[in-house]
Amino acid sequence: MIQWLAMGGYARFVWPCYLLTAAVIVLNIYLARRDFADALRSARRRPTAKGNEQ
Amino acid sequence: MIPWLSSLAAICGAAGLIGALGLAPPDYQQGEGYRIIFVHVPAAVLSTVAYAVMATAAGVGLIWRMNVAHAVAASCASIGAWFTALALVTGSLWGRPMWGTYWEWDPRLTSELVLLFLYLGYMGLRSAIDDTARADRASAVLALVGVINLPIIHYSVDWWNSLHQGHTLLKFGKASMPPSMLTPLLLMMLAFLLYFGAIVLTRARGAVLRRERQARWIGEIVGVTAP
Amino acid sequence: MNGHSPNSVSAARAGWLLIQRDLRLGMRRPGEWLQPLVFFFVVTTLFPLATDPQMSRLRDMAPGALWVAALLSSLLALEMLFREDGQDGTLEQLALSGLPLSWLLLSKSCVHWLLTGLPLVLAAPLVAMAFGAPYAAIPAILAALLLGSVALSLIGAVGAGLTLGLRRGGVLLALLVLPLAVPVLIFGAHATALAIALEPAAAPMYMLAAIVVLSATLAPLATAAAVRIGLE
Numbered sequence: 375m376i377q378w379l380a381m382g383g384y385a386r387f388v389w390p391c392y393l394l395t396a397a398v399i400v401l402n403i404y405l406a407r408r409d410f411a412d413a414l415r416s417a418r419r420r421p422t423a424k425g426n427e428q
Numbered sequence: 429m430i431p432w433l434s435s436l437a438a439i440c441g442a443a444g445l446i447g448a449l450g451l452a453p454p455d456y457q458q459g460e461g462y463r464i465i466f467v468h469v470p471a472a473v474l475s476t477v478a479y480a481v482m483a484t485a486a487g488v489g490l491i492w493r494m495n496v497a498h499a500v501a502a503s504c505a506s507i508g509a510w511f512t513a514l515a516l517v518t519g520s521l522w523g524r525p526m527w528g529t530y531w532e533w534d535p536r537l538t539s540e541l542v543l544l545f546l547y548l549g550y551m552g553l554r555s556a557i558d559d560t561a562r563a564d565r566a567s568a569v570l571a572l573v574g575v576i577n578l579p580i581i582h583y584s585v586d587w588w589n590s591l592h593q594g595h596t597l598l599k600f601g602k603a604s605m606p607p608s609m610l611t612p613l614l615l616m617m618l619a620f621l622l623y624f625g626a627i628v629l630t631r632a633r634g635a636v637l638r639r640e641r642q643a644r645w646i647g648e649i650v651g652v653t654a655p
Numbered sequence: 656m657n658g659h660s661p662n663s664v665s666a667a668r669a670g671w672l673l674i675q676r677d678l679r680l681g682m683r684r685p686g687e688w689l690q691p692l693v694f695f696f697v698v699t700t701l702f703p704l705a706t707d708p709q710m711s712r713l714r715d716m717a718p719g720a721l722w723v724a725a726l727l728s729s730l731l732a733l734e735m736l737f738r739e740d741g742q743d744g745t746l747e748q749l750a751l752s753g754l755p756l757s758w759l760l761l762s763k764s765c766v767h768w769l770l771t772g773l774p775l776v777l778a779a780p781l782v783a784m785a786f787g788a789p790y791a792a793i794p795a796i797l798a799a800l801l802l803g804s805v806a807l808s809l810i811g812a813v814g815a816g817l818t819l820g821l822r823r824g825g826v827l828l829a830l831l832v833l834p835l836a837v838p839v840l841i842f843g844a845h846a847t848a849l850a851i852a853l854e855p856a857a858a859p860m861y862m863l864a865a866i867v868v869l870s871a872t873l874a875p876l877a878t879a880a881a882v883r884i885g886l887e
Contacts, residue, residue: 387464566885574835
């Protein structure tokens with residue numbers, strides 16, 4: 375187990391990579407969902423009395 | 429659609445990780461350090477695929493004047509930039525123990541860095557223009573002009589002597605990687621691409637919502653009744 | 656001018672007239688056009704000031720310093736390309752004229768290069784020798800900068816078109832043009848380095864020439880598209 379964590383001596387290069395990747399992935403999930411929630415909220419705030427305008 | 433993509437992405441990612449960190453044997457040359465490949469290559473692939481999708485969507489939006497296409501293009505930019513940066517950083521961390529240096533001005537690294545600048549320029553241009561229609565079209569032109577960087581990235585390892593190894597994945601016939609390493613790599617790439625799809629769709633939905641605020645069909649979707 | 660209606664002016668003649676007009680206008684305010692040249696000298700001077708001015712080191716620095724300075728100077732110059740005509744409506748007239756806009760803009764880029772790029776090319780040998788380049792290297796350096804400056808003018812025009820009329824457009828222009836200009840920088844500096852080492856520089860020169868041809872054919876189209884978008 376310890377050996378696995380040590381990654382044959384390369385631990386200080388390998389683990390930051392994986393952690394960084396995980397961080398970027400999680401961050402972007404959060405950002406994308408927040409962006410969508412904001413868009414939803416601002417769309418709800420405007421009453422859509424007008425007809426289809428495209 | 430999005431939940432499907434997300435769960436599939438998670439499953440592939442989990443399987444890929446098990447393979448990457450556990451099952452794949454250590455490389456005879458690089459020991460355990462090579463395992464960075466399982467995040468570095470998928471990140472790099474994602475960075476170029478994101479640009480290709482962005483440029484294609486931008487082109488479609490420009491030629492056929494479709495708002496949705498422009499929304500998709502805009503949604504690709506930030507995630508593409510993040511993963512380009514990630515590819516550069518993971519590559520740098522891989523390079524240090526293996527080739528003794530954090531950075532080399534070799535063609536592939538340089539053109540990947542240029543890719544990051546292209547993304548930043550795209551996002552900068554979009555934010556500098558207030559009018560959405562003009563921002564769409566101007567950034568579309570920029571995205572298309574920058575497409576020339578993609579073949580440079582891909583073929584740079586062929587054209588120049590480079591720190592990077594040559595093509596291993598797209599060679600037909602005998603693959604250069606044993607299946608125990610290849611499978612986790614492919615799984616991770618697939619996971620990243622599915623994840624990309626999920627993110628872009630989420631952002632695109634938000635973008636379309638913002639653009640078509642006045643339309644009645646939006647009101648029906650968000651549940652606002654007409655006064 | 657001579658009784659012809661606008662539709663009967665051929666594209667070639669219109670381009671030539673535009674070149675003459677731009678040259679005449681440019682000559683009226685030479686100070687403006689000299690600024691990029693002065694900037695070029697200033698920037699190249701900064702390199703030995705900021706680092707070790709030993710001749711041997713300078714010779715190593717020369718390609719990089721020369722080309723970075725040339726790139727930055729041309730970025731500075733690009734702001735002038737469409738500024739006046741964009742503000743006073745000439746650009747709109749050109750776009751509405753019914754003549755191929757890409758051709759007209761190429762004519763404008765021509766004059767722009769003559770007034771801003773050519774001086775850099777001519778100044779380069781001086782700077783190169785100040786950095787310790789041998790006489791024999793000068794023709795190659797001239798050729799490389801000739802090709803490179805033309806390419807930079809053409810590629811930069813796309814950026815100028817995209818940032819037409821934007822506030823803080825200058826910084827954005829640099830951000831947009833620099834990634835696209837990287838190949839020019841790489842091959843140009845490489846050619847210059849080979850020349851200074853008195854080795855044949857044919858390979859990067861061919862690449863530079865190829866870039867020039869590519870940009871001459873494609874960049875004006877992108878510039879025209881960008882300008883049209885910016886005018887609406």
